[in-house]
Amino acid sequence: MSIGDNAFLAAFETCTLDPALFDHRGYLCLALLHLQAQGLGATATTLPRRIQRYATHLGAPEKFHATLTHALLELVQKRLTLMPPGTPWEAVLAAHPDLERDALALVHERHSPAQ
Secondary structure, rough: OOOOOHHHHHHHHOOOOOOOHOOOHHHHHHHHHHHHHHHHHHHHHHHHHHHHHHHHHHOOHHHHHHHHHHHHHHHHHHHHHOOOOOOOOOOOHHHHHHHHHHHHHHHHHHHHOOO
């Protein structure tokens, strides 16, 4: 990531984040930072609405999918619990490359595409 974590979070919150930074890796970074700071319960309540707001701001509200977002958050949280507390998000992804490589396939292992 070309900007620091705090700048990334602030830009996301104000919808000024460069869309190029909110690719799949950017989504995982956002999820991990929120999960580490707030846990799954609070993150699952607040982050999906923020992602939807950001997607709408970009003129792409159809790119937000609530069920997929929740399933990905659960998947990322499960991987996060396997790491020591405070592990940087980059290290979490390095330890679990399948999250970046094909997270959708991982979700489909637990949930059907129809869900």
